[in-house]
Amino acid sequence: MSNALWFQRTVYSVISLLFILWLISPQNSLPQAIPAPEFLLCLTLVVILRKPEVLPVILIAIIFLFCDFLFNRPVGLWSGIVIILTEFTKTQYWRYKGSNFVTTWLFSSFVIAFGIGTYILILILFMVPHTNLSQYLVWVLITIFSYPIMFCLSFLVVRSDKKNYQDRILGGRA
Numbered sequence: 001m002s003n004a005l006w007f008q009r010t011v012y013s014v015i016s017l018l019f020i021l022w023l024i025s026p027q028n029s030l031p032q033a034i035p036a037p038e039f040l041l042c043l044t045l046v047v048i049l050r051k052p053e054v055l056p057v058i059l060i061a062i063i064f065l066f067c068d069f070l071f072n073r074p075v076g077l078w079s080g081i082v083i084i085l086t087e088f089t090k091t092q093y094w095r096y097k098g099s100n101f102v103t104t105w106l107f108s109s110f111v112i113a114f115g116i117g118t119y120i121l122i123l124i125l126f127m128v129p130h131t132n133l134s135q136y137l138v139w140v141l142i143t144i145f146s147y148p149i150m151f152c153l154s155f156l157v158v159r160s161d162k163k164n165y166q167d168r169i170l171g172g173r174a
Contacts, residue, residue, distance in 0.1 A: 008054045012047060012157045016040055016063050024070060035135055037142040040067065041115070042150035043157075044086055045108045049097075051158045052090045060086055074128060078119060085115045101151065109144045116140045 019039045040063065047054055064079035089111060096104050116136060123130045130136075 005054060008051070008157055009056075009059060012043070012055065013059065013063070015043065015153065015157065019043075020067060020070065035139040035142065037146040038112070038116075038139070039146060039150060040064065041082060041085075041112060042108070042143060042147045043154065044082070045089055045111060046147070046150050046154040047157050048086055048089045049093065049104050049108065050154060052093045054158060055086070057083060057087065074123075077122060081115050081118055085111050101148075105147055105151075108147055112143050112147075113140050116143070 023036055023039075044055060044060060061079055061083055064082045065076065067073075068075045068077070068079050089108075092107070096107055116139060120130070120133065120136050122128075
């Protein structure tokens, strides 16, 4: 394996850990009305849609399982859903590797909505205590709208030809 691949994995891991630290740090003592977006899912999907070989399934599993423990979620549920989503996204890479930003954003939006919807459904089926459904809807929308931020941040992880991406963002095909 090349050094560039290991460097990209290390940068992804460091950025993921920084997001985790930011989410667990005390920022406001008041109860939170708006849930935090799922930045890690967005970053993972962006990297996979740009260069799927950078993120092996074991790295994704470790990071999201670590999040399950830290955020007091049912252990393995969200990580398992994310692994299924990312493996599905890897199989769809060939369809979206030459697409513009809007197309990949729409595809990722469906993947995010499906993943969070599955999470909600499993919580409801197994009668796990959870918040109301409007909070989950807000979580989906905030996560979808944070995807462009993660797309810009992904240039740190996956270095590529920025000229080709400028053409794709503007609608042309490279």
